[in-house]
Amino acid sequence: MPSLTRSKCRSRRFVLLLSLFALGCGGAAQTPDGQKPVHPVRGKLFIADKPAIGAFVLFVPDDEPATNPAPRPRATVDANGEFQLSTYGENDGAPLGAYSVAVTWPEDSRDSAEDRLKGRYRDPGQTKLKATIKDGPNELPPFKLK
Template identity: 35%
Template sequence: MSNMMMGRRAAVLARGAMVAVLIAGGMITGCSKKKDEVVLTPVKGVVIIDGKPREMVAVRCHPTDKNAKTIASIGQAFTDKNGAFQISSISTGDGLPAGEYVLTFEWGQMNYLTNQYGGPDKLKGRYKDPQQSKVKFKVEENKPVDLGRIELTTS
């Protein structure tokens, strides 16, 4: 190969390497946190009803700040067989943005044929009103929240 061909080949390879670096840099920049992106903090707990952990209890979060504007402020979860839950806002278990919240609870059932949750509330609506909720908590950015055991009754 002549020196001229080797020089052209090196130039093409150098340009290709430069393009790869620019693409990789763009991907890294694109994956980093945006200035206005909401930071979500994990929130978990355990629901105990009449002394026992219960499965499929709907746990819903309601921001107490009337100015909360992000969809991420409206988190929810369903308890597992151990009564445990992790609040989800945008994706499973991602948590909530910083702020103050109250929880509401509904104990219905999941219809797996229609993928609908409902039926009679075994808690008789006693824990569905955010204005009456006694379960209040605060989320601070990057400080995971463990609400511990939340005791409810059916009577």
């Protein structure tokens, strides 16, 4: 009978150690392919109170490493001024965290070099646009630019 009790104790210790190991292995959990979990994100972008149709928004993590950055959440604004972020797949969302939001609004197409915003929001290090992605679905307050 004592060996059965020791066996139970060992099993419990093993489960406890395994749990502690899992908790201590770095920040956010990642999927087996190295992707961080994402959360749905919807937002709106208006310029002079009109939808910024075709504007490109890029969310740059505030804690992004200088080397080997992860994919950045991004979206294109639709005819209603709305967007849904994509990181790994279409409209899948964004990982948790604080972001600087860069915006460019090409003249004709996404490939156009001319930015209707004259580069004022292009540099993630200079933009004053910020967002925080939390656990679960996220509905961001509208970005209203002039």
